[in-house]
Amino acid sequence: MNKQLLHVSVAALVLLAALIVSTTYWQTWAVGDLADRQDNAIQLVARLTVDRGKILGAGGTVLATNRKHRKHGLTTFTRRYPAGHLAPQVIGYSTAAGTTTGLEASLEDYLTGANTNLSNTFSQELDKLGGKTVHGDNVILTLRPALQSLALQELQGRCGAVVALDAKTGAVYAMASSPTYDPNLIEQPNGFAKVLRIKGSCGDSSALVNNATAGLYPPGSTFKMVTAAAALDSGAYTPSSVFDDPGYCVEYGSHVSNAGNPDQNGPEAFGSVTLEQGFEHSINSVFCNVGKHIGGEKILEYAKRFGFYSLPPLDTPPSTSQQSGLYKNGKLWFPKDSNQIDPGRLAFGQFNMLATPLQMALVAATIADKGAEPKPYLVQKIVASDGSTVATTSPQTLGHPIKASTAAELNRMMQLVVQAGTGTSAQIPGVAVAGKTGTAELGLGTVYDAWFVCFAPANNPRFVVSVVVEKQPNGFGGSVSAPIAKAILEKLLGT
């Protein structure tokens, strides 16, 4: 009988050994998968036991912090947003149920202290065994709360967005989106439904959407920066190239008329003008002819160099940004050949062209930065709970879409716009401002999207500002958005 006994005892031990193997699988191999499961009730509580890192503005203003609770012998933390409606589309929110958006989502690993490396894994494991609270890393943003507040104030509840960048580094100083909401509402009863009902004065905007990165607006004449860049950089034109402006441009056998601009007190037809003057007064016929000559594909090629057709890199989740480019039926559209593009209308920023305020700010930043496009960023620094620096953002260049000489020519042309063209209301005494207006037709009669994209001081650019205000009746870029941009620039320049 002993032989059988041996067999059975081996079988019993193999069964028990199999349990060690299976337990090892679940407690090492599968740990990540299990933690990521939506229905993980334990992970949900575990998330709340972490003292989530604070999110701070540039001056140390607290934008997101925690409220501490003690219940069932467990210390938990829930999120609180002292700055309320200031920048919820950028910062996002983190709920007790585990939903995260915005920076709260993309910086989750830092905020929860889950970004382990060799040096802190051991101490974290010890802390865990000791039952100590895990403290997440604090995040310091480039956003300036006072500037952000000013931007929202200037927008006065109108739908739109304001983006302010450091011209050289790409640091985002303001990223205001209107309509906005108070993220503290989200976890209140019916709070989310209340937020969803916020539509803004334009009637169809969502407070949850970051209009600065995901708002797609026809860029109108601000797109002339791209067209002019293509015209000059390719060598097809110089700023002094002469055009005849009869008040319209002939395309496909019919007239494409100039838009009525507020500074056009004289005749709508300018007659013989240079490219530079065409830019200064935002004359559509001039750019229509430029477009016809260099072709729609050339314009699109330069747009792509500036970052159209790709997501601008930013610290927020990619899902909260949109690509600028040609759109058809609500989808990004890739024309098969030049015949599908209307080069004349594309040249002045109509014809299915949609752009985000951030993208247009990056175009201006490239011109300001002598042809080098800075990479925008929101996170200045990540600091551990013990005060040690975890990561610091160093400015990066995305590329060089245009030559330095082209940038210098465009810079000068943009200065003319503010000095004597369509953007005179952005003038700041003692500071040379370079800008471009845009008054985009929406097919709604005299209701326009008003744009102003600018930088200052023009001779040594420090700040870039991009403003869009949606659906303004008789609202022009120069009259509606330029004053907002001016106020932001003044605050930044400290004048």
Add this chain to the structure above:
Amino acid sequence: MTVPLADPYLLPMAALLTAIGVTEIYRLGPGNAFRQGLWIVIGVAAFGATLFWLHKDYRALEHYKYVFGVTAIGLLFLPALPVIGETVNGSRLWIHVGSLQFQPGELGKIALIVFLAAYLREKREVLAQGRLKDWGPLLVIWGGAMLVLFATNDLGSALLYYGIFLAMLYVATARISFVAAALGLFLVGAFGLSYFTPHVQDRVTNWLSPWSAHKIYCPLVGHDALRQDCQSYQLVQSLYSLGHGGFGGTGLGHGIFTSTSGGQVIPDLNTDFIYSALAQELGLVGVSALLLLYMAFVLRGFRIALAASDGFSKLLAAGLSFGFAFQTFVIVGGITRVIPLTGITLPFVSYGGSSVVANFLLVAGLLLISNRANRQEAGA
């Protein structure tokens, strides 16, 4: 001392397992730990009484094999009776008298092992020849037990009894063909059953795919829900408990067992699912040590079976040891998705009076057998 030559390791190991169990039960609910303490006192008393009564010669039990067989079925049948029987989680395997709850199936297991050891010892030669007449009483008693278990939906015990029966049959007859046939029969039976009894079918589905991407009908709440929110909720949350513990565990007392709303995340945490609580708080390191302790216990048990000189002792020790190992495998294997999950207690560790008493009786049995074997060796 009544058993001076008994194995010196078994009792300390049993004590250690009991201590681990009481500690975790205390952590999960101090009130239950007090009740468990009382049961341990009763268990130790039963342990002492057994040693005292049987220390001369436990082999006298062999003569009462049919008493044990019938007792096993009777015990299993108790919960099905009205008034004292009670249904917990769709399985009718508890009896309650006053405030006292008891799961008689645990004691039935010991009784059945005694019956099998005695019967198989007597008939092992003739059984090996495969005469139907000799199989009769065996199949009646064992078949009866299985029937009662299915009727009361105690699938965990049914699986355990099947495993014990197979192991003991193999030790007694040395016929691997019997084992193969029984395993085949088991597979066919399980397959067939899963078609006809939704209870069994559910367990298999939960085992193979506990997470569903689409909502399916959930009988618990009466509307459609994801399987992980309904049928396989307990298994899935228990896996999350293991995952949250990870390699080193959260540390004793720091595990998370209550949800954000304050409710208990895993039902039956201190009984069938105590392993997931331990795995979360002690981590892989802790529960691996626990499993090694079980292995050491089983190893000592089989050593006793090998050292015993007579067939009844060998079969009894083997049955008790294998039963102990297989019970651990059924519950921990179920929790870690090695096999479909069927509720059963983790020996010595789970909360529950009947389990504690039965396991102390099991240790008493092994000690008696080892005492006798060692005495004979010393005398020879």
